[in-house]
Amino acid sequence: MDYDIDFAQAAKQEAQRLGFDLMGFAPATEADGFAHFQTWLANGYAGEMTYLHQHADARRHPQSVLPEVVTVMMLGKNYANTPPSPSPSESPTGRVARYAQGQDYHDWIRAKLNELLAWFQRQDSQIIGRGIVDTAPLLERDFARRAGLGWIGKNTMLISRHRGSYLFLSALLLNCAIPPDPVHEVQYCGNCTACLNACPTQAFPAPRVLDATKCISYLTIELKSAIPQELSPKLSGWLFGCDICQEVCPWNRKPLQPAPNVPHDESLEQISLFELLELSEAQFRQRFRGTPLFRTKRRGVVRTAIHLLVNARELRVIPLLERLCSDPEPLLQETAHWAIQQLRTPQTSEPPQTIPPPN
Structure with a gap:
């Protein structure tokens, strides 16, 4: 045909x-x-x-x-869609990728x-x-x-x-033959390396090569085990996914209007980290069923929320962490114990580290 x-x-x-x-x-x-x-x-x-x-x-x-x-x-x-403006809140929040x-x-x-x-x-x-x-x-x-x-x-x-x-x-x-469109042969990135330079975890060993094991999206979604301690401080406030390499791309500079016909829920733009730690398994299912966050399950979302709270030095979370130390989920027990130890250990003062540009 x-x-x-x-x-x-x-x-x-x-x-x-x-x-x-x-x-x-x-x-x-x-x-x-x-x-x-x-x-x-x-x-x-x-x-x-x-x-x-x-x-x-x-x-x-x-x-x-x-x-x-x-x-x-x-x-x-x-x-x-337009990213939410940071709003003052007594409760720290985690960012969710736009998709x-x-x-x-x-x-x-x-x-x-x-x-x-x-x-x-x-x-x-x-x-x-x-x-x-x-x-x-x-x-x-x-x-x-x-x-x-x-x-x-x-x-x-x-x-x-x-x-x-x-x-x-x-x-x-x-199963039918339809005239093909012209292949997009030209790459319009030019000499720009904004996306490579902006990645907090240096997840790009080379242009157009992603080391997923360092990617924030992988760490917060695909990784089922503990987040490596050396990468935890570089999560940059992301709870689920990451948009950094897209946010800095010149091709996304045009004003971003809400995409029509795309289901959007403002409550999923930024989520209270304290509230996540208080959710039972049943409450998590009720809150996130039918959304991409459901894929990571409670264990993955709460694990990441704990890391973000440690990065923010939120001492108020310790009582919630103590409760999670007896959670039925072993990963959350492990992460909660680690987090309490981190928060109770005085933070050392170190000079800021700069991320070198990619080779």
């Missing part, structure tokens, strides 16, 4: 009607960056994300997801993809497809660049000249 450019344009118009901001078509061939991905894994940069190793070869070609695939339609949805400040994006984007697939099937009942929202083994950024959506920046994010990098990427794999 081959379709012409008019069909491709009609499909893009339907995607735009459904709320997507960027869309393009790419041929379903082997991923351009698969060799880079293999090297990245071999260097140990995936940390505890063992599922990336287990399903590594599946990312070589989109046929591993849909054997009949001929075309990959890549879609981008901007989720930018996580609302309903879990997997759910509502998948629903949009299903609507888009239904449109294709109304045009031709022989079309089959599968929607993907970063849960299947597909190197989305590779295909997004190939579909003309943007280029991969030095912080490894896909960047669009018109939409910046605050983008949810998703894909619709189709």
Whole structure:
């Protein structure tokens, strides 16, 4: 089944009607960056994300997801919103990355993809497809660049000249041939290294290479064990995820208006750390079910909250920590004991350390 450019344009118009901001078509061939991905894994940069190793070869070609695939339609949805202004509060708060400040994006984007697939099937009942929202083994950024959506920046994010990098990427794999869009060949980062210099943990050993084991997003979301003590002081107030390398990017300098049709909850922008430590398992589930924070579970969110309170030298939290020392969750017991020891130990005065620029 081959379709012409008019069909491709009609499909893009339907995607735009459904709320997507960027869309393009790419041929379903082997991923351009698969060799880079293999090297990245071999260097140990995936940390505890063992599922990336287990399903590594599946990312070589989109046929591993849909054997009949001929075309990959890549879609981008901007989720930018204005970051909250720091407000005086007696209770310290933790920041949440912008993408996580609302309903879990997997759910509502998948629903949009299903609507888009239904449109294709109304045009031709022989079309089959599968929607993907970063849960299947597909190197989305590779295909997004190939579909003309943007280029991969030095912080490894896909960047669009018109939409910046605050983008949810998703894909619709189709068994029909649709004219591809021009590949985005040019990288507009130039000599800029703002993202690399701004990273508190120096998580970029080289441009376009991320050592996830040092990334704040990894430490607060993917890491299931204790946060390394040497990295704890560099969390920079982030409770869940991190936007620093995007906040400093020149391509995100334009005024950021709340993205339309993106579920947003102001109560998830900054969350009281004391309140998190007081939540039971049932209360945590009730508060965060249906949001990205639910993925990390209570143990992960409260663990990180404890580290942020230690960094803030919040002595008022010690009674809550003493209670957590007998929590049913071993990780929280361990973290609470460590935190009490840290807070009861006088802080030494050390000269400030500067983060050297990347090589």
